[in-house]
Amino acid sequence: PFNNLNQPQQSKRTGRKHFAVLLDPDNLNEASCLHLLQLSEASHVDFFFVGGSLITTENQATIIQLIKQHSRIPVILFPSNSLHIDKQADGILLLSLISGRNADFLIGQHVLSAPILKASDLQVYPTGYMLVDCGRQTTASYMSGTTPIPYDKPTIASCTAMAGELLGLKYMYLDGGSGASKPVSAEMITAVCESVEVPVIVGGGINTPERAKIALDAGADVIVVGNHIEKNPGFLAEVSSVINTYNLALDIHR
Numbered sequence: 001p002f003n004n005l006n007q008p009q010q011s012k013r014t015g016r017k018h019f020a021v022l023l024d025p026d027n028l029n030e031a032s033c034l035h036l037l038q039l040s041e042a043s044h045v046d047f048f049f050v051g052g053s054l055i056t057t058e059n060q061a062t063i064i065q066l067i068k069q070h071s072r073i074p075v076i077l078f079p080s081n082s083l084h085i086d087k088q089a090d091g092i093l094l095l096s097l098i099s100g101r102n103a104d105f106l107i108g109q110h111v112l113s114a115p116i117l118k119a120s121d122l123q124v125y126p127t128g129y130m131l132v133d134c135g136r137q138t139t140a141s142y143m144s145g146t147t148p149i150p151y152d153k154p155t156i157a158s159c160t161a162m163a164g165e166l167l168g169l170k171y172m173y174l175d176g177g178s179g180a181s182k183p184v185s186a187e188m189i190t191a192v193c194e195s196v197e198v199p200v201i202v203g204g205g206i207n208t209p210e211r212a213k214i215a216l217d218a219g220a221d222v223i224v225v226g227n228h229i230e231k232n233p234g235f236l237a238e239v240s241s242v243i244n245t246y247n248l249a250l251d252i253h254r
């Protein structure tokens with residue numbers, strides 16, 4: 001699976017777009033998870049991100065086990081802290097919350113995680129995580145005790161991304177937060193994409209095919225959809241078709 005997992009790193013070079021589905025263990029049971037797995041396989045989802053800003057159940061291990069049993073789509077952990085490392089997964093977004101100034105989420109949790117990650121087979125993806133204020137306070141912002149980047153300040157986002165890249169981070173993740181009423185703006189996505197070479201992941205509030213298209217047009221290499229798929233699993237196929245259109249156009253022009 002690691003060949004697959006390396007795809008995002010190449011996406012900047014190829015222009016290929018990727019689709020990640022965020023599975024929040026708190027919002028799934030076995031039946032709903034199996035249903036999403038089937039639809040994801042049919043819709044050529046590239047990755048499952050598994051995690052959430054506040055996990056209150058012990059479902060995560062079961063959900064990962066189910067995915068590994070029923071799907072070949074790689075599982076990448078999207079953890080809120082070092083408690084959520086699970087060696088059953090294929091990889092982990094090692095998130096440094098660079099939009100904030102809370103040392104615990106910039107380096108503290110990483111120190112706790114490092115020996116566990118070094119001793120595991122998990123593929124580690126060092127990621128600059130940027131929370132953006134998309135209209136209401138999110139769980140991620142509250143739980144991390146950080147102030148998100150103001151919605152209409154793309155320059156702050158691009159300078160933050162540049163700093164993260166200079167520090168060696170290999171991916172940037174612009175997140176409006178799960179269930180955001182509006183997604184990160186096209187202006188901010190473009191500003192970040194034009195400022196760094198590393199792939200840019202965009203998520204939060206992408207709940208229509210048009211919003212997916214706007215993020216991709218703006219330059220996003222990977223789009224993440226979570227909340228809306230839980231409410232409307234049919235949305236998987238819609239996003240997948242938007243992504244396929246991009247990748248097909250790329251193949252034709254090659």
Ligand code: 1GP
Pocket residue numbers: 022175176177178179180202203204205206224225226227228
């Ligand atoms: C949140 O980017 C993810 O961290 C996905 O957001 O649940 O709003 O799709 P949604």
